[in-house]
Amino acid sequence: MSTLTLSGINKRYDNGAHAVRGVDMEISDGELIVFVGPSGCGKSTLLRMVAGLENITEGEMKIDGVRINETSPADRDVAMVFQNYALYPHMTVFRNMAYGLSNRGMAASEIEAKVRETAAMLRIGDYLERKPAQLSGGQRQRVAMGRAIVRSPKLFLFDEPLSNLDAKLRVQMRIEIKRLQRELGVTSIYVTHDQTEAMTLADRLAVINEGKVEQMGSPMDLYSDPKTLFVASFIGSPHINLLPASFEAGQLQVGATALPGFEGLPEAVPLMLGIRPEHIAQHPEGGIEISVDLVEQLGADSLIYGAVSGFDSAEPEELCVRAGEALQLAPGERIKLNFEVDRAMVFRTDNGERLV
Amino acid sequence: MNNSFWRKLSTHGILILGTIFMSAPVWVAFMSSTHAADTLFREGLQYWFGGHFFETYNEVLFVEGGVMKKVTALEMLGNSMILGLGFAIGKVVISMSAAYAIVYFRFRLATPLFWVIFLTLLLPLEVRIVPSYEVVAGLGLLNTHTGLIVPLIASATGTFFFRQYFKSVPEELLEAARLDNAGPMRFLIDVLVPLSKTMIAAIMIIMFVVGWNQYLWPLIMTTEENSYTIVIGIKQIYQVLSEGGELPQFQKAFALTILAVLPPVLVVLVFQSWFVKGLVESEK
Ligand SMILES: Nc1ncnc2c1ncn2[C@@H]1O[C@H](COP(=O)(O)OP(=O)(O)OP(=O)(O)O)[C@@H](O)[C@H]1O
Ligand SMILES: [Mg+2]
Numbered sequence: 001m002s003t004l005t006l007s008g009i010n011k012r013y014d015n016g017a018h019a020v021r022g023v024d025m026e027i028s029d030g031e032l033i034v035f036v037g038p039s040g041c042g043k044s045t046l047l048r049m050v051a052g053l054e055n056i057t058e059g060e061m062k063i064d065g066v067r068i069n070e071t072s073p074a075d076r077d078v079a080m081v082f083q084n085y086a087l088y089p090h091m092t093v094f095r096n097m098a099y100g101l102s103n104r105g106m107a108a109s110e111i112e113a114k115v116r117e118t119a120a121m122l123r124i125g126d127y128l129e130r131k132p133a134q135l136s137g138g139q140r141q142r143v144a145m146g147r148a149i150v151r152s153p154k155l156f157l158f159d160e161p162l163s164n165l166d167a168k169l170r171v172q173m174r175i176e177i178k179r180l181q182r183e184l185g186v187t188s189i190y191v192t193h194d195q196t197e198a199m200t201l202a203d204r205l206a207v208i209n210e211g212k213v214e215q216m217g218s219p220m221d222l223y224s225d226p227k228t229l230f231v232a233s234f235i236g237s238p239h240i241n242l243l244p245a246s247f248e249a250g251q252l253q254v255g256a257t258a259l260p261g262f263e264g265l266p267e268a269v270p271l272m273l274g275i276r277p278e279h280i281a282q283h284p285e286g287g288i289e290i291s292v293d294l295v296e297q298l299g300a301d302s303l304i305y306g307a308v309s310g311f312d313s314a315e316p317e318e319l320c321v322r323a324g325e326a327l328q329l330a331p332g333e334r335i336k337l338n339f340e341v342d343r344a345m346v347f348r349t350d351n352g353e354r355l356v
Numbered sequence: 357m358n359n360s361f362w363r364k365l366s367t368h369g370i371l372i373l374g375t376i377f378m379s380a381p382v383w384v385a386f387m388s389s390t391h392a393a394d395t396l397f398r399e400g401l402q403y404w405f406g407g408h409f410f411e412t413y414n415e416v417l418f419v420e421g422g423v424m425k426k427v428t429a430l431e432m433l434g435n436s437m438i439l440g441l442g443f444a445i446g447k448v449v450i451s452m453s454a455a456y457a458i459v460y461f462r463f464r465l466a467t468p469l470f471w472v473i474f475l476t477l478l479l480p481l482e483v484r485i486v487p488s489y490e491v492v493a494g495l496g497l498l499n500t501h502t503g504l505i506v507p508l509i510a511s512a513t514g515t516f517f518f519r520q521y522f523k524s525v526p527e528e529l530l531e532a533a534r535l536d537n538a539g540p541m542r543f544l545i546d547v548l549v550p551l552s553k554t555m556i557a558a559i560m561i562i563m564f565v566v567g568w569n570q571y572l573w574p575l576i577m578t579t580e581e582n583s584y585t586i587v588i589g590i591k592q593i594y595q596v597l598s599e600g601g602e603l604p605q606f607q608k609a610f611a612l613t614i615l616a617v618l619p620p621v622l623v624v625l626v627f628q629s630w631f632v633k634g635l636v637e638s639e640k
Binding site: 051052053072073074078079080082083084086087088089090099100103104147 | 526531538546547550
């Protein structure tokens, strides 16, 4: 029921840190947007500006077309789930969830009904009389979610809400958050530095680097069509293979090997060849040769790691190949590889721009 | 085994000796207070119960002229209670509000102001007693409870403790409260006060005892018997004792001493568990 528009948003902290640099973004109704990026890139800062917990240095922010730069956090009608949950330790689960409602002057009977309904939805109905200290980490997480949901806000904001949970619970809660968000249809922003979480949750994903949105789009778009070297290297697990290259005499020179099939690239500029592990396959006449270091058997497929021949052995370049069948390879064995030229990417190393 | 037995014996021995050393004077005072004036005059201090407990304490507590000329010990206890409670509550309220302002309101002078408050530790009442007296006298507050309490009420120590505690409260709690539409007063009352209740209790207990035992300020401030606190009463009774040709009423002085110790001891005993909890742990 709500859209969020950011235009030219900048944040400079008092200490001079320029944490967010010119972010433009349009988030439509009911979308789940994930901000993803390395630590310190400004994701939390941007989210907290949306919440109203940080001032906006420059730019304009609108909810449903109405400017909210000067609106207080409470009046923005947004709800936030914090990384450490920030539950009120001295209040029961019920009071924790009811507090925001009673502060808004809702009638006690209505509060009671809303809290019970939300608690049932999150399966915390049995714990309403407990204090947060008497709950497990996962239950506390649900209470924190409940506190946000019960208010039926215009926007949900999540700042790394799952990072205090163990791996199994994290996957469960991730699915649950996605399900709840679908059901409730509330426009949401979710901050994480975990790219798996980002890929699985997002309708659209904003990759943030040094305060700027590098690229925004659906997870598959970003995966298959990254616009910059940073996005390519950030999205995907295992990581994309990146090999330093240069364009000489109409051929892409990677180490000592010349690879055909590339055209019109600038010469005398350091380049980076990017190939996803699943786009490489063993081939008797392949142009790239590796000597196998390690094979990881994942069951359905296996990952082969090896050093690319033709590079200085002092600075070896590792390559990862995703092979469908379980290959029996001994360490040190040399294999030849071929890759799909039309799915390979070439970037400029200096500014990260994608050329092919 | 043998070794540990002797170790146990010696440590317990030392502890018992220490306890006796500390409590013996109280015991002697209590015992002496249950004897008649002439026994004390003839035989000196007493180490066991005498037969005049009810008589002495009744006279001291309830009979006008029994101990002072006009005021009974009960009234003096009342004054002390008002001083102790006013002192404790006032200090907690003032230092908590000061710490709240310093920690949660980002005004430019917050840190310098905190250090100024902290520096007042170097200026205890004893140092500024003359100007304080001038002010209180000028306001016509001599011999009043207000005059007794207000000049003592600001507390650098309390402010310091609350500040440290508030700083340890996670900032997200404040942010969550802001999103929950809780203004500054709401946040203080609904979140900070309940969170710091053990801390409040501990500071109140300490301050009550300190307030109860105030000596110099009430001594200077109070010139009428009706406003004497019990501690001042103990001091004054010796003047009364030696007046006139009667036997000095030492048993009454001792009774007054015992009465003066009793309330702080009770407070500490009753609230002991809270007290320790407040100083040792924090519910977060
Ligand atoms: N209150 C502050 N005052 C000054 N600088 C700050 C403040 N908060 C954050 N910064 C700086 O702003 C930048 C972005 O911080 P932010 O917390 O948004 O990072 P993040 O992307 O959320 O990282 P993480 O994944 O580690 O949470 C950092 O360089 C940080 O040092
Ligand atoms: Mg963060």
